[in-house]
Every structure is written in structure tokens, then in C-alpha cells.
Amino acid sequence: MSEHEKYMAQALLLAREAMDEGEVPVGCVIVRNGEIVGKGRNRREVGKNALAHAELEAINEACERLGGWRLPGCVMYVTLEPCPMCAGAVINARIEHAVIALPDAKSGSLGSVINLNSYPLNHKVKLTYGVLKDEAKEYMQSFFGSLRVKLKAHNNR
């Protein structure tokens, strides 16, 4: 297992926790010098908060831990391509490198729907796609598949 896969596996564990709570399964860890300095998972429904995405939770923890708003030398591992809010936070925090399992055709903002890297902002983030993408895809399909079964059962009542 490569270094990237090792940390993405940690992000997938957090995605799994999110799914077990009925959330869209997204997990994220931030690593600096081989140490995990921030973790997060999607908890928008449970937390009843529009900001409670995995990436924001992880950035918040990393800023607290490292004591500053800049996160130089940090690598983010996230199971799904960040939305505009989270991709903007990655840029605001000056995260060096984002390793992403799956692209997001619905609101992905580091290449899919929007590419924030293509605009003249303060920072550009290095990107790596596809690490453990099959595992991440399986979670998404499992989540949305069971959601469809539930909705169908609901509609047939």
C-alpha cells in the first residue's frame, strides 16, 4: 500500500462512519510530515449545519492544532472532490496538495463543474485524483443505492 493509499484508507474509514449515520459518505484527513493533523467527515444532516462538510471539519482541526490559518506543507486526502465552499477553504488555508479519490460531477470545484485552480486566486493547489477510487465509488453507490430502495419503499406505502 502506497503512502497515498494509506492515508486515503483513513479518509475512507471516516466516510464509512458518515454513511453509518445516514450521511453522504465523505471523509477527509490532513497530513503533515507523516502525521495526521486534522480529520473530518460529512455530518451535515446530524449536525444540522451547512458548513459541516468533511473538509471544513478537517481544516478547522488542523488550524487549531498547528496554530495558524495557513497550512503549508499539508496534504489533504478526501474521498470526493470538494464543493466550491470546501475547495475555496483549501485555497484559503494554502493547502499544498489535495489527493482526491473520486471526481464529483454535481458540484466538484477542482476540475469537474468548476476549476478554482484556473482562476487568479491567492493560491493553486496541486492535485492527484483516483487514489482508492474503486473503494470510494463503492461507498457512494452503496449509499445512494440504499437511499433509492428506501425512497421506493416510502413511495409504495
Place this chain on the structure above:
Amino acid sequence: MSEHEKYMAQALLLAREAMDEGEVPVGCVIVRNGEIVGKGRNRREVGKNALAHAELEAINEACERLGGWRLPGCVMYVTLEPCPMCAGAVINARIEHAVIALPDAKSGSLGSVINLNSYPLNHKVKLTYGVLKDEAKEYMQSFFGSLRVKLKAHNNR
């Protein structure tokens, strides 16, 4: 004083508080049915956190107060055009209307550098620009003017 000006004046008071603490002066309030349900001011330096922008603080408070991640019927008043992170949060929270004093040519993401409304995302936010723009501009000029004086004094030491 119009309704919009009344609430933007509240946002400007928060921008003033930010400036007094040495932060870029940005303030924000969120209003629903004539009641302020969220407030925030930029405190990125003091809070040592990349997420501590005025808009995110206000959205966080409004979600807690209203008990959900969606903020329908809410109007945001903010003294400076939101960055990608904050504009993304406005869309994620389904804020109905953003009233903005000043555009931001550096990272404004509701029309200036990027226009998130032009992408096929989940939500489009109604926009009004220019409310109390002279007052907001004065704060920005005062902040960046005194910063230049300080930097010059520092460089001449």
C-alpha cells in the same frame, strides 16, 4: 434609511470591530423575517483559522439558531463580496438573497473574479450590490492605508 441600509449598517459595525482588532474589516449579518439570526466578523488572524471569515461565522450561527442546514427566506448582508469559500457556503445553505456593499476584485466569487451563480450548482442566490458602499470603501481604505503606513515605518527602521 432603507431596510437594506439598516442591516448593512449592522454589518458595518461588525466590520469596524474586526478592524479594531487588526483584521481586514468585513462584517456580516443574516436576517430572517426582520430578525437578525446570525452575525459574524472576520477574525482570521486573531482566531488563527482559515475558516474564520465573517460569512461562515454568520451562517454557522444561523444554522444553530434555526436548527437546520438550509436557511430559506434568509437574507445575508455583507460588507465585501464573498470569496469562493464563503460564496460556496451561501449556496450550500440556500441563502435566498445576498446584499453586498463592495465588490472584491481580488477574490470575489459572486461576479468579480468568479461568478458561482453562472455554474449549474444546486442553488442560485439573488444579488444586490452597492448598499452603503461608500462607508464600506472608507473602512477598507482606512485599513489598508494604515497598513501601508505601518509597513513603511517597519521598512524604514
